[in-house]
Amino acid sequence: MPAISIWMIRLSFLFFLITVISGAILLLNKAFQFHPGIWALLPIHIEVAMLGWVLQFVLGTAYWMFPRFLEGPARGNIKAAIWMVVFLNSGILLSAFAMGNEWVLFTGRILLSAGVVIFVLIIRNRVVSYRNLQD
Amino acid sequence: MAYLVLGIFLFLIDSIPVLSINMNLLPVYWHMIALGWITQVIIGVSIWMFPRKKKDRKNLESPVAWGIFWTLNSGLILRFLAEPFPVLYSGTLLIQLITVLSVLLQLTAAVLYLIEIWPRVKPRMQTARG
Numbered sequence: 001m002p003a004i005s006i007w008m009i010r011l012s013f014l015f016f017l018i019t020v021i022s023g024a025i026l027l028l029n030k031a032f033q034f035h036p037g038i039w040a041l042l043p044i045h046i047e048v049a050m051l052g053w054v055l056q057f058v059l060g061t062a063y064w065m066f067p068r069f070l071e072g073p074a075r076g077n078i079k080a081a082i083w084m085v086v087f088l089n090s091g092i093l094l095s096a097f098a099m100g101n102e103w104v105l106f107t108g109r110i111l112l113s114a115g116v117v118i119f120v121l122i123i124r125n126r127v128v129s130y131r132n133l134q135d
Numbered sequence: 136m137a138y139l140v141l142g143i144f145l146f147l148i149d150s151i152p153v154l155s156i157n158m159n160l161l162p163v164y165w166h167m168i169a170l171g172w173i174t175q176v177i178i179g180v181s182i183w184m185f186p187r188k189k190k191d192r193k194n195l196e197s198p199v200a201w202g203i204f205w206t207l208n209s210g211l212i213l214r215f216l217a218e219p220f221p222v223l224y225s226g227t228l229l230i231q232l233i234t235v236l237s238v239l240l241q242l243t244a245a246v247l248y249l250i251e252i253w254p255r256v257k258p259r260m261q262t263a264r265g
Contacts, residue, residue: 027214031230
């Protein structure tokens with residue numbers, strides 16, 4: 001497994017942990033009604049679950065498992081991949097913890113989009129089959 | 136897959152006002168899809184495909200993996216039994232008890248999964264091209 005995927009998958013596990021803990025607090029609050037302010041965790045719970053856990057796990061695994069290049073760096077430009085991880089995770093953190101600040105949320109979404117675009121640029125030429133290569 | 140089908144079915148029921156009166160179904164079908172299906176597929180496929188620890192190489196799943204399966208699914212079923220009803224039976228001891236048990240089971244599943252999978256996210260033995 002390449003270092004980029006190790007970083008992405010381990011970060012997705014940390015986001016999974018945040019998702020589960022925030023979800024547990026929300027569910028308990030539903031049954032016991034501790035405090036209405038706890039509902040402020042809901043947008044964090046959703047953003048972290050969908051982007052930090054599911055999206056990042058899928059992207060990290062795809063970066064690892066898709067067919068590698070036969071020449072040059074096996075998985076393409078490594079610097080671009082590092083920027084992808086940085087943009088994606090700073091974007092997820094800013095989006096999830098914007099706390100109602102629209103500019104923080106917007107910046108987070110821009111960074112997140114940049115991370116996803118870099119992923120697409122890196123991976124698009126790896127969506128190939130080498131099955132008929134000997135023909 | 137069962138959670139996906141059930142989730143989509145409840146999504147349909149929730150869109151028919153006559154059938155969904157007084158039932159808080161939205162969190163139920165979202166968690167059926169996001170936790171019961173997507174997350175469980177991720178957990179199942181990663182336990183299958185991620186590099187195994189040496190002692191596991193004979194395709195035998197570890198007791199921890201089975202623990203994840205049972206705690207996650209029993210936690211989810213309890214959750215889906217209790218979650219639509221707090222609106223109807225707010226403060227009922229039975230609902231609170233089921234909710235606490237469900238939370239504990241789901242948290243246990245998450246912790247067991249991380250214990251199982253974290254050491255398996257590692258670099259492969261060095262090959263010529265990485």
